[in-house]
Amino acid sequence: MKVSLFVTCLSEMFYQNVAKDVVEVLERLGCEVDFPRGQVCCGQPAYNSGYRKDAQKAAKQMISSLENSEHIVTPSGSCAAMFKEYSELLKDEPAWKGRAQAVADKTYEFTQFIVNVLKIEDVGAEYPARATYHTSCHMTRLLNEKEAPFKLLKNVKGLELIPLENSYDCCGFGGTFAVKMAPISEQMVDEKVRHIEDTAANVLIAADNGCMMNIKGRIDRKGKPIEVKHIAQILNTRVEGRI
Amino acid sequence: MAMKIGDKPFFDRVDDALEDNFMRNAMAEAQDGLRGRKLKATVEDEQIGDWEEWRSAGEEIRRHTLENLDYYLNQLSENFARQGGHVYFAETAEDATRYIQDVAKKKNAKKITKAKSMVTEEIGLNQALEEIGCDVYETDLAEYILQIDDHDRPSHIVVPSLHKNKEKIRDTFRDKANYTGTSEPCELTAFARSQLRETFLEADIGVTGCNFAVAESGTISLVTNEGNANMVTTFPKTQITVMGMERLVPTWEELDVMINLLSRSAVGQKITTYVTNLTPQLEEDSIDAPNEFHLVILDAGRSNALGTEFQSALHCIRCAACVNVCPVYRHIGGHAYGSIYQGPIGAVLSPILGGYEEYGELPYASSLCAACTEACPVKIPLHEHLIKHRENYVEKKGMTAEKMAMKTFGIGASSPALFKLAVKGMPAVLGPLVKDDSISSGPGPMKLWTSVREFPAPGKGNFRKWFDDHKKGRNQ
Structure with a gap:
């Protein structure tokens, strides 16, 4: 199964060992993991603080870099949940709204993916x-x-x-x-x-x-x-x- | 404005609260008790079936009512007036209190008894009536305690005296009402009862709030446990009920659902001791009912939310389920919110009713953990409303350091190259602060973080490079 890792900024900056463990576990369970290079932060810090426009910029960047993936897996329930907000965040931009929803639909938190998709x-x-x-x-x-x-x-x-x-x-x-x-x-x-x-x-x-x-x-x-x-x-x- | 509690700035109120260990223990204990009771009467009560279906029904009823508010308000007031009641639409709190003052003057009222009502707190009714020389008596036990304790303010919309325990109440009764008994709840209650008994009989006007008004019959429904509301609405010859303009249901069928949702969510009861339904079928010579009944329907900022993204905030039935699960309320209590509407719903509602100038900080008093949204029996997306408030609040403010930082964030987050640079640069920026693999004292916004906890040292390697090497290794 093909999986794209959405590493999250906290993992990339501070907890790289966690990111490595995620990759190794997924591979051990038979997944082919790739790492789309265009990924940035999910935009949640801006979104939650009321800076909607700044969050939209991050959302668009994330959608563009991950929309071609089969499954998107992230070691953070919170960042995964932020992806679920994207279609609301971009509701006034029809060109983006559907793409946002498509990305959200294939995004899973790490344990959720293992249990519900891999069925392990x-x-x-x-x-x-x-x-x-x-x-x-x-x-x-x-x-x-x-x-x-x-x-x-x-x-x-x-x-x-x-x-x-x-x-x-x-x-x-x-x-x-x-x-x-x-x-x-x-x-x-x-x-x-x-x-x-x-x-x-x-x-x-x-x-x-x-x-x-x-x-x-x-x-x-x-x-x-x-x-x-x-x-x-x-x-x-x-x-x-x-x- | 009477919705407001205290004059101190927000963070001073928070500091006061955090120093009050007694109050904080009382809050935590009360929350744990109320949460448990609610669970037993909702998700764990097999008799009622799927609680989620009840919530969906509640949401649907509230949405339908608010979407057709003008229709149902019209129906309510026609049915109320047809039976001899007087209806007054008050646009502002001042309009409401002026109308009630006029009624009191016309009736030459001296003594006024009141059942528990947050909306009369909101409009500052007691003060307005005292100004024209009336004696106002709170008859709900919790409100009575607050009133005799030098007009202390409510700290919880359902249990207004939650910040006091029985020992504090005994002391208040001793100091203010010459009580000589113990802190036994039965004894305290008996004392309050004896104090209030004569007053009930002598009152000229009885004032109540309104849990729900039933549009189809022009009925006011009150959900209580102490029976005092029945006394307030039975003896005086004149009754005045104040209701928020959103507090109505179309028919008795919906009332049934809403009362279930309210009593189960608020206090974990299948039904409260009394559900009192009052319709103004007035008889001139009635000995056990008023012969004059006024209904004051209050806007006071509620229509600000109509037709906006905040409309569902008006779905609230004041059960305080969100307050009871809120981890922020748990630690700062009710008074720190500076509004009689506290907790998550208070942080959503107070800025709608009272504006951002006064209540703009409240939406930030939440970690957006969404426990409130999960607890709400009518599914108000409370944490989403808090985010919307924040959006409005930062829009109104000029350029701030935070806004600059977020703009920079927006630029960085839309450019993978810049983001990569930021990640790469992190060790160089933070490196000098690191000691023993963490940062104990950081500058700028980090200072607030490190005043409480350690900040992690940036990772030593480069994950993207590791990933490439790892892939190469696997592919060999």
Whole structure:
């Protein structure tokens, strides 16, 4: 199956290892991965802050560079959800609206693609640890993907997954919100970190680099001994012979 | 304007709230309780079938009503007037209070009892009536507590005294009403009841809000738990009901759906203790009903949203389900919003009713997590409205540093070459700040980030180059 990676700007700038893990997992599961060079940022920072026109520029660039792909896969539920906004964002430009919808229709978040398109729930990974999982708001509510990560993690050998209290509450990232409303964001991420600590997990797993950047940033600042991993990093631990 | 709470700027209000640990614990506890109760009465209640279908029905009813608002308002007022009621359309809050003052003067009213109503808070009715010498008595327990506590303001549209617990209420009763009992809720309630009993009997006018008005019969429907609204609408000879102009349903069939959605979403009850339906079938010598009934239908900025992208904000049925799931409200409480309408719906509605000058910052008090949109029983896309507000807000503002940054973003994001350059340049720009693989103290906007948390060091390699090498390796 042919897959184009939409890497996201956060992954490309800060979390290249996550991007590599995504590529390797997809290839291991039989996909042919390419990387369209014209891709930029999905435009969400501008869109969410009210700069519609600037977001439209990013959207058009993304549509142009990815519309020839068969499947578009991204390690961020939030960025995938932004693609779903494109046809609304470009609703006044008939020439673009349809193209926007076509791109949105073939875009998947990484775990969603593995479970719902590849129909694989056991990728043959092994990760012995006590972990908990942070459900990202945009992935669960805007992309409406609540199950895929759990289906995959359930089959990771050695992984003990502890439920997270108030898991549906936002971690306080919210893009520019974290900076614009820093004092409120601080309280939100603190509550999230408290709940993570309550699970006594050694590892926090998430599927969105934005949330991870926020939660890890706070965990590290407070000097807590908890690792933060993207789900691709967990899934790219291979048990020989299982797959 | 009476919708407004406090005079401090937004961030000062937020700081005050964040320092109030008592209030914050109360909010978190209340939210957890209300969320659980709502789930039990909605998605987890097998008796009602698919909750999503109820939501869709609610959305459809509200959309249809608002799309035909002029028709149904006309029908409502004709049916109300035909039965002897008086209808007054108030364009502004001042028009509404002036009309009600006039009624009170004509009736030579001294004592006025009130059932819980946010719309009368919105128009500042108590103050307007006190100005002409009336004594106004709030009879909803939560509103009574706020009133005797030096006119404290509501912090939640359904549970206005959410920021107080039973010990605080005991202290208020002691300080303001010579209460000598304990903090036991039953004892506190009995005390308030004894204080209010005589007042109910003596009141000249009873004032209520309106959960829904039924257009086909000219009926006002009130959804309550304490029974005080029945007292307010039974004893006084004159009744005045104030309703937002959007708060109506076409027929009793839709009322049934809406009351289910409201009581289940607001307080997790299948039905509230009382659902009181009042139609002005007036008899001159009635001993248990008013013989004069005024309906004040209020615009006060609502028509700003009609026919615009914000129209669905008027679908709101004031259940506060969005408030109860909001992680921002959880930490800053109601007063920090500076409006009697708080939480996500407050951040959407307050700028529509009161303008961006006063409430322009509220739409930013959200991480756009969309918990509100998911919780709304009539499917208002609240987080999308918040984005629309932001679009309007930045359009009104002149050139700011943020606008410059976003313009630069737009240019960078539409040019792959520039974007690549930005990614490549990141390590050089941020490199000097990195220590132990992260940045603890950054300049400019990064300062606000690093005041709370570490910022990641830029990745060391070049992903695009890695990808090329990786592909070459695989293809060999």
